[in-house]
Amino acid sequence: MSEPLILGIESTCDETGAALVRGRELLGDAVATSMDAYARFGGIVPEIASRAHLESFVPTLDSALDRAGADLSDVDAVAVCAGPGLIGSLTVGISAAKALAVALDVPIYGVNHVVGHLAVDELVDDPLPERFIGLVVSGGHSTIVLVGDIATDVVELGGTLDDAAGEAFDKVGRLLGLPYPGGPHVDRLSRTGDREAIRFPRGLTAGKDSVRHRYDFSFSGLKTAVARYVESFQEAGHEVPRADVCAAFSEAVNDSLTAKAVRACLDMECGALVVGGGYSANSRLRALAAERCEAAGIALRLPPLRYCTDNGAQIAALGAAAVRAGAAPSPMDFAPDSGMPLNIPVVSTVG
Ligand code: KG4
Ligand code: ZN
Numbered sequence: 001m002s003e004p005l006i007l008g009i010e011s012t013c014d015e016t017g018a019a020l021v022r023g024r025e026l027l028g029d030a031v032a033t034s035m036d037a038y039a040r041f042g043g044i045v046p047e048i049a050s051r052a053h054l055e056s057f058v059p060t061l062d063s064a065l066d067r068a069g070a071d072l073s074d075v076d077a078v079a080v081c082a083g084p085g086l087i088g089s090l091t092v093g094i095s096a097a098k099a100l101a102v103a104l105d106v107p108i109y110g111v112n113h114v115v116g117h118l119a120v121d122e123l124v125d126d127p128l129p130e131r132f133i134g135l136v137v138s139g140g141h142s143t144i145v146l147v148g149d150i151a152t153d154v155v156e157l158g159g160t161l162d163d164a165a166g167e168a169f170d171k172v173g174r175l176l177g178l179p180y181p182g183g184p185h186v187d188r189l190s191r192t193g194d195r196e197a198i199r200f201p202r203g204l205t206a207g208k209d210s211v212r213h214r215y216d217f218s219f220s221g222l223k224t225a226v227a228r229y230v231e232s233f234q235e236a237g238h239e240v241p242r243a244d245v246c247a248a249f250s251e252a253v254n255d256s257l258t259a260k261a262v263r264a265c266l267d268m269e270c271g272a273l274v275v276g277g278g279y280s281a282n283s284r285l286r287a288l289a290a291e292r293c294e295a296a297g298i299a300l301r302l303p304p305l306r307y308c309t310d311n312g313a314q315i316a317a318l319g320a321a322a323v324r325a326g327a328a329p330s331p332m333d334f335a336p337d338s339g340m341p342l343n344i345p346v347v348s349t350v351g
Contacts, residue, residue, distance in 0.1 A: 004076030004323055007100070008316025009061075011093025012085025012113045013140070014038070014049050016056040017312030020068035020075075021320050026123040028068030029313045032056035035181070042180045043170075050088035057096050064312060075104055079319020082110030082330070082347045083340030084140070090336035098332060107329035109319045110347035112154075112340050114141055116314030117276030119150050120307045123317050129272040129299075133157075135261040137285070138277035138310075139166035139181070142257065144215045144264050145342055147274075151321040156342045157264055158215025161204070165253050166279040168219040172226050172249055176242050186246045187282050193247030195284075200225050200252040205259070214267075215260050222252050250284045258288045265298045272299045280308040322346045 003023035010017035010031075019029030034052035038044050065072065080097035083090060094110070101108040118134040134145040134154075143159035163171065166183050173182010178189075203218030204210060226249050233240045265273050273293055279285065280302060293300040307313055322345070330347040337347075 003320070005070065005074050006316045006319040006323065007075045007078050008312045008314070008319055009078065009080040009093050009097045010113070010310055010312045010315045011053045011089050012081050012083070013089060013310060014044055014052070015310040016053050016060045016093075017310060017315070018061045018064035019312035019316040020064055020070050021123065021313065021316035023320060024122050024127060024317075026313050026316075027070065028064050028066070029311060030060045030063035030067065031311050032060045039180050042174060044086075046086045046088050049086060050092055053089055053092040057092065072100070072104060075100075075106060077107045077109060077319060077323060077329070078104070079109040079111050079315050079322070081113040081116065081315050082334060083113065083337035085113055085336075085338060087336055087338045090338070094336055102332070108332065109322050109327070110330040110334045111315055111318040111322065112342065112345050113310075113315070114143065114342055115150065115154055115345040116318045117308070118145075118147065118274050119318040119321055120311070120314035121274050121276065121301050121303050123313055124303050124307055125301055128274065131270055132272040132274055133261060133264045133268060133270045135257065135273060135275045136277045137165045137257060137275065137279035139170065139183075139279070140164050141277060142217050143342060144261055146264070146268055146270070149321075149325055151318065151325040151327050151345050154343055154345050158213065158217070158260070160217040160219065161213070162218055162220040163223065164279070165217075165219065165257060168223055168253060169279070169282075171223055172246070175227055175230055176240065176245065183279065184281065186250065187284070189243050190246035190250040191283060193241070193243030193245070195247040195251040197241070197244035198229060198248040200248050202252055202256050205256060215264050217256055217260065219253060222249065250282070254282065254285045254288045257285060258292050261289070262292045262296050262298065266296060271297070272301060274301045276303060276308055278309045281305050318345060
């Protein structure tokens, strides 16, 4: 018998996503984003995001079904992001998913969005390794996890104590007068700058901090150092060397991310590193991760950009993995969890 058809629904932040997955095969997906609405606010406005999910949900679902050549009546289970994310956005997706599950009389799986960023990798590559280190980097997360089974065994080793990598890039972008979200603009400028021109601090990498926070990150001190540096030029009436600032800042962030991810692989004797999340579009992260993994004999898996940013496929992939692992479906009354812990890949019946 063929594996069940899973409908995945994503609505944690500003992307509405739907996807159909059978086993490890992605049959079709669609994504709508409300990001364009936020440029003039300089950040996501949760109320606008919630309304956008409401408007985009049905058209996005229809496109995904269309692309998969499937009908709603073919769906065997619904997977939906249960958290972490914006509570209003999550509520729209979860309500829609529950309505579909009840109407179709199929089980529902409330899954962890962040873990989904790693699960999606097996839709575009081989099945996930038996044991690996995951690095999830996005506007909201910079996290290192140790993964056995993606649906049942995820242990958080560390993460950022303050800003996420993408968030730090967005803040530096604002400091330099670049449009929101600043991440891709800072990345673009950094390619023309000199990474060694300025030595910005790497948080939690020296002394006692590097022992106590072996797998943790901190980017707030770095952000302050960049702000001071930029101000010193502005106060002197000199033009800010934006490309060098971007290159040196980017180097500091990516040096920390890749050094600690590789360290986790070596400490935990894992031969593979899987990277996911919207920030993995960063060009220097990709290059440095490839360089350092190769030097350490670690296999690096980085999904194509389209599946690094938020999408329904990551949710369907984790739903499919939950079914494969024999996990119980989630109870119909589960609630959105804006701070859903990473060691809960799937909302379980108990607790
Ligand atoms: O995963 P994602 O799409 O949304 C969240 O769940 O947060 O990540 C978006 C984040 C934003 O902060 C954006 O500025 C950042 O990823 N980002 C980048 C790049 N592309 C996206 N940051 C640096 N360099 C990039 N090329
Ligand atoms: Zn995400």
